[in-house]
Amino acid sequence: MNSGPIHSPPVAAVEAPRADLIDRLVSLSKQRGFVFPSSEIYGGINALYDFGPLGTRMRRNIRNRWWRAMIELRDDIEPIETSIIMNPQVWVASGHVAGFADPLVDCTGRCRKRWRADHIANERAERGKDPAVVACPECDGRLTEARQFNLMFKTFVGPVEDAAAQVYLRPETAQGMFVNFANVLNATRRRLPFGIAQNGRSFRNEISPGNFIFRLREFEQMEMEYFCKPGTDEELFAYWCDERLRWFIEDLGVRRDRLRLRPHEKGELAHYAKAANDVEYLFPFGWSELEGIANRTDFDLRAHQEHSGRDLSYFDADANERVIPYVIEPAVGVDRIFITLLCDAYDEEEVRGEKRVVMHLHPDVAPVQVAVLPLSKRAELCEVAGRLEHELRPRFATEYDETQSIGRRYRRQDEIGTPLAITVDFDSLEDHGVTIRERDGMTQVRVPMTGLADALRDQLEESRGRSLHRAAGSESSG
Numbered sequence: 356m357n358s359g360p361i362h363s364p365p366v367a368a369v370e371a372p373r374a375d376l377i378d379r380l381v382s383l384s385k386q387r388g389f390v391f392p393s394s395e396i397y398g399g400i401n402a403l404y405d406f407g408p409l410g411t412r413m414r415r416n417i418r419n420r421w422w423r424a425m426i427e428l429r430d431d432i433e434p435i436e437t438s439i440i441m442n443p444q445v446w447v448a449s450g451h452v453a454g455f456a457d458p459l460v461d462c463t464g465r466c467r468k469r470w471r472a473d474h475i476a477n478e479r480a481e482r483g484k485d486p487a488v489v490a491c492p493e494c495d496g497r498l499t500e501a502r503q504f505n506l507m508f509k510t511f512v513g514p515v516e517d518a519a520a521q522v523y524l525r526p527e528t529a530q531g532m533f534v535n536f537a538n539v540l541n542a543t544r545r546r547l548p549f550g551i552a553q554n555g556r557s558f559r560n561e562i563s564p565g566n567f568i569f570r571l572r573e574f575e576q577m578e579m580e581y582f583c584k585p586g587t588d589e590e591l592f593a594y595w596c597d598e599r600l601r602w603f604i605e606d607l608g609v610r611r612d613r614l615r616l617r618p619h620e621k622g623e624l625a626h627y628a629k630a631a632n633d634v635e636y637l638f639p640f641g642w643s644e645l646e647g648i649a650n651r652t653d654f655d656l657r658a659h660q661e662h663s664g665r666d667l668s669y670f671d672a673d674a675n676e677r678v679i680p681y682v683i684e685p686a687v688g689v690d691r692i693f694i695t696l697l698c699d700a701y702d703e704e705e706v707r708g709e710k711r712v713v714m715h716l717h718p719d720v721a722p723v724q725v726a727v728l729p730l731s732k733r734a735e736l737c738e739v740a741g742r743l744e745h746e747l748r749p750r751f752a753t754e755y756d757e758t759q760s761i762g763r764r765y766r767r768q769d770e771i772g773t774p775l776a777i778t779v780d781f782d783s784l785e786d787h788g789v790t791i792r793e794r795d796g797m798t799q800v801r802v803p804m805t806g807l808a809d810a811l812r813d814q815l816e817e818s819r820g821r822s823l824h825r826a827a828g829s830e831s832s833g
């Protein structure tokens with residue numbers, strides 16, 4: 356079913372990204388148009404962000420990679436799209452109303468900040484303070500006893516704001532798959548095992564958001580529920596752990612030595628889970644969750660069957676019996692992948708005595724694949740370059756840029772992770788050739804304009820190869 360297990364490398368061998376990387380990414384993202392603070396002209400709003408022209412393109416590429424791996428290349432997973440606001444009974448049945456809470460503590464000292472009790476040690480370590488001491492990570496003030504804080508955002512449907520009209524913004528997309536299990540089963544006549552997947556916005560009133568876009572209050576998830584016969588769940592859980600780890604390395608080019616699978620301890624497991632592994636990435640602030648993979652057993656379908664009174668069982672024709680399927684769930688956030696890719700791709704090099712910032716993004720996630728640059732603003736060059744870019748548009752994610760010096764334009768393209776740049780110069784008018792400059796090695800080749808698209812296709816394929824090589828090996832960067 357897959358390419359075999361991918362083991363995590365020993366922690367000691369791993370080179371973490373530089374400690375100040377997040378600050379650099381925040382300013383690069385703003386300057387180049389990846390990420391902006393939400394409603395910034397009003398001072399912003401905590402843990403909410405907007406995505407700029409490049410960020411929006413990159414997020415779409417991330418979603419497309421996931422969609423391709425989960426839906427297009429497989430014949431056992433169906434896509435759906437469900438509403439953000441659902442009948443509130445969904446969240447009673449799922450356990451979210453009673454239990455989707457984090458332990459909250461307040462600082463009684465100088466700063467009066469609120470913290471997640473289970474994050475205190477990490478937050479202190481990040482600030483260079485003793486993680487063993489239970490005190491405010493900011494000002495060392497005394498902390499209150501922990502109390503449970505429900506993370507679901509509430510609102511009302513209709514004109515009357517009373518308890519009967521109260522609803523929630525979904526904190527995960529998964530429940531949309533569970534409550535539609537019977538609908539999808541009837542509509543597609545699927546047999547186990549099969550999956551239902553969706554991608555969409557989720558909302559959590561996080562107590563201690565932070566680290567740029569790592570923990571947001573509004574974010575986007577890509578989740579898949581893989582329904583299977585009880586008894587086959589453990590094997591499928593192992594399969595999906597390998598498969599998802601493989602996806603990050605091969606399809607997104609994430610460095611394998613900064614990825615690991617971390618099994619949840621018994622006390623850490625969610626109420627619905629029999630087993631869970633986090634795919635973790637070594638961020639500048641330490642190993643943290645990138646994706647969660649859980650064996651949710653038959654908890655959700657059974658709970659919805661009980662609460663709704665509807666039959667959510669599956670008739671197993673081979674065994675001639677009805678079963679409630681078990682579920683394996685890989686769940687990941689688009690924003691979480693986004694920050695991972697920025698951390699993973701960022702590199703600074705010295706080139707001829709100058710600093711070069713380069714993003715080694717995989718060519719299928721980079722917001723621009725091919726930049727078309729006339730050497731100068733001379734009309735003849737711009738005209739040829741403009742026409743070329745127009746011709747290449749249907750096949751590649753292109754950008755035309757005639758501003759500033761060619762050196763500065765190369766630097767900009769390196770910074771936004773564009774794998775290939777085409778330069779149209781004065782010789783182009785005579786020899787009908789252009790120069791293709793490749794991002795990582797900065798090598799240049801001269802190719803004829805006729806057949807340029809095929810040459811670019813080949814070069815992008817090589818770029819994919821380099822990305823995989825970088826991900827699988829352990830070249831230094833960051």
Ligand code: ATP
Nearest residue numbers: 559569570571574644645646647686687688690691
């Ligand atoms: P935590 O315990 O860190 O609060 P979680 O384990 O509850 O998070 P899941 O419910 O497993 O998170 O969510 C699945 C995935 O959705 C996560 O792996 C992450 O990629 C993404 N995600 C969850 N919460 C957030 C958030 N607040 N901001 C951005 N992405 C998130």
